[in-house]
Amino acid sequence: MTPTSRPSEDTAALLDVRDLRIVYDSPRGPVEACSGVNLTVRPGEFVGIVGESGCGKSTLLFGIAQLHTAPARIAGGEVRFLGEDLVTLPPKELNDLRWRNLAVVMQSAMNALNPVRTIGDQFEDAILAHEKWSDEEIRERSAEVLRLVAIDPVHLGSYPHQLSGGMRQRAMIAMALLFTPDLIVMDEPTSALDVVAQRSLMVQIKELQQKLGFAVVFVTHDMSLVSHFSDRLLVMYAGQVVEFGPTRTVFDTPSHPYSRSLLDAFPSIRGPKVPLLGIPGDPPNLADPPEGCRFNPRCPVAQEACRSEAPELYTLEASPDVQSRCLAHRPTDPIDISSPATEVTAS
């Protein structure tokens, strides 16, 4: 599937994912978790990837960071980072890039941190895996990154369980900053935290980003959280990108019915109280996705054509920096979605 011309054909892109396909080899046959995903990240940019469970966002992240394990495999496409295609890069060179230029922050610090070793020891491990520094240098750098995330360096001697949840997550971020990478990918780093700690962490990440200049790819299911901090927003559904564009634009004028429905599904605490509908039905089984547009069984404005023709990712004529996977934005012969769905068959 060839993508239509991308709005920011930026050769200076830090990360350029092209037509990435990731497949799980399950006993029932191959299941495509990511179908032809395109994503670009410029230096210093904050890109949010939003979607619900089963949309493939975590798989995408793992694929980008080349952390996927069998039965998942990359079935096609490229992941161009700093000019190299990570998919075909030999392991030794991939390791050189890891942590120095590309770092990963996982979902739950308690799962990612070794409970029987101190924070300082784990930082040391991370450093020594990529560089041969002296003990002095290691200690200094470790203390420095902890200070960056507002943790007292005395905690280098602490064990993970001695820190609070928020502090652990910040320690994870500090670990990612050890070599001041160009890109940090984060997989729902705030989901285990309470709302106040969440906001605090996000603000911190944003500050660090502005101070140190790294780019961030942030995967989450919480659209309102990430949209307050991201420059561009990528919405995924059923393994595909359904909308990609500047956050403000996607938020104010979502061009894909799924993005619109998703935004509507967040009750607000400000403004008038309105009854909401959510999105009826359930995400499709990726082993057997619907014909035509994958969102059509649940789409409030699905038309006849949607049930048979699969839309591609089209660039909007009105706003060329936005892409949408909806037949309503097809450059030639767009369909009309101003009327409600012709026959919604939500299970």
Added chain:
Amino acid sequence: MKFASLVKNRKALIGLILFGITVVVSLFPGLFASQADADVIGAFAPNLGPSTAHLLGTTSYGEDIFSQLVFGARQVLVIALAAGGFATVLSVLIGITAAYLGGVVDEFLSLITNVVLILPTFPLMIILARYAGTSNWVMIFVLVATGWSYGANQMRAQALSLRNRDFLEAARVRGERRAYIILFEMMPTMTSLIVANFLGSALYSVLAASGLQFIGLGNRSSDSWGTMLYWADSQEALQAGNAMWIIAPGLAIAVLSAAFALMNYAFDEIGNPALRPVRRKDLRKAKKAAETLEEKGAGHDAYVEAV
């Protein structure tokens, strides 16, 4: 439904067939051989090699080996199933009770379990068998007494991990009685472990009983396979050139043990409905999926869900 899933798994199928053959032979030994051929000393010429008249030859007492094997099957099977069954019942009762009631009861039961666990099994078996006599029931008692503790620890661990699951708390909050919760809410989710435990105990019993019989602590006048080995060894069968006298019962013991082990593969599926073949999908697709699914367990389902 349950047999359907058993049949589809190749390993389990082989195990089931082997077990089935043993069961049939032990239920109707008369169909395959005659008791007289097995027990009457001097019925035939001694140490004959395998022939059409004597499929496995004769012992040095002139008994037909094949007939002995056939009549011995019942003994072995009864011991295996009885010992395995009682040991499992005991492990389940003690393990789950300890886990669910907790506190002092748990401490006490765990202490007993662990003490029995570290007692050296074989010497204990020998001593008990020595003093309690040689009947099959003594054998079963000995095997149960030394074999229940390992399973009890497993049951307790599993029950502990289940204890705080929401569906059990939901049952509590619903107002169910404790006994009901243990028997009907907790135990059914442990079916595969319980059955695995039973098959493991049965397997252990086959080998342990045969071992005890081989060193002469069983009922020496029975036809059991271990006893055959005892006599074959005491008559120095190998030197007499009668290798089949040793090979036949030895192989039979191995085959029955393997049968239990192979059947274990299928029982995971019965215990966990999520692993059963999908009903509403196309039958051929489901059949194919079920085969390979059983081979690899539930892990792949989790991957597909996790996507």
Added chain:
Amino acid sequence: MTPLLETRDLSRHFKVGGKLFSHRLLHAVDDVNLTINEREIVALVGESGSGKSTMARLLAQVYKPTAGQIAFQGKDLAQLRGRKQHLQYRSDVPMVFQDPFASLNPVYRVSHGIKRGLKLHRPELSARERHQELLRVVAAVGLNPPEEIIERYPYELSGGQRQRIGFAQALAYRPKLILADEPVSMLDVSIRIGLLNVMAKLRDEEGVSILYITHDIASARYVSDRVMVMYGGHVVESGPTESLLADPQHPYTQLLLSAVPDPRAPLEVTAEAAKAEPPAVIDPEPGCRFRARCPLAVDECAHVTPVLRTVEHGHTAACHVTAPTEVAAA
């Protein structure tokens, strides 16, 4: 009008630290006065460690109170005697759990819990009536067609569907009050609204009250009539949803509201390092438990525990600074 459920100075402490001889007490819930009336949804909002889940378990009689009373329909729960009375309470006040993947026994069909509930709590029904009721409650929570759904196993349903079954189970008792402990937090956002709408429907059509326990104040606003905010085991603010959210008095409520991301608001990156997180309240001294994080804290906050005082009609807050005296109820 007697409230449906009322607690007076309800407290629950747990022993922590070393095993047998430890004297340290975790004060999970302290001096909570909670009221729930008929046909209303009350939201209990708080972060982890606030005591909200302990409250649910106290009301479900999973824990016994360390101090204080719980009165249901005017009758003290401690005076319930015998299996029959306890069973009656359990059918009047059932609980819905948080984790849709663990709340149904995987070995049985999804109708199992509902059927057992009907058998235990409504023995007056015949077998056929039980079946009718089973279908009715499954349909009432929006699962259609009910005949087909009840034949399925939990693994064949999605998370949202399983949670609806949880509500159906509760509904089968003909309850007066449903205790819902974070029923939507593990569901996808687009599915949550469906469940929240089911809850509102149960209040309107079945006349059931619901105690909705959550950390998400936005969903609390969407579905509840009244809100109670908990922090460190205490109720810090309470009142009708709209007026409480329009004019929050307690600094913690204000902090909670400011932490909810508003994509429309401009991003101000302040130099605010994360302050201390909610404390584990072990052997607490008197005084306000929020003072370590409170921008308004004064001397009194460290010595005197604030009590809930009326700010305006129905709206109370426990703060020495913003609610120092009782305002005469208008």
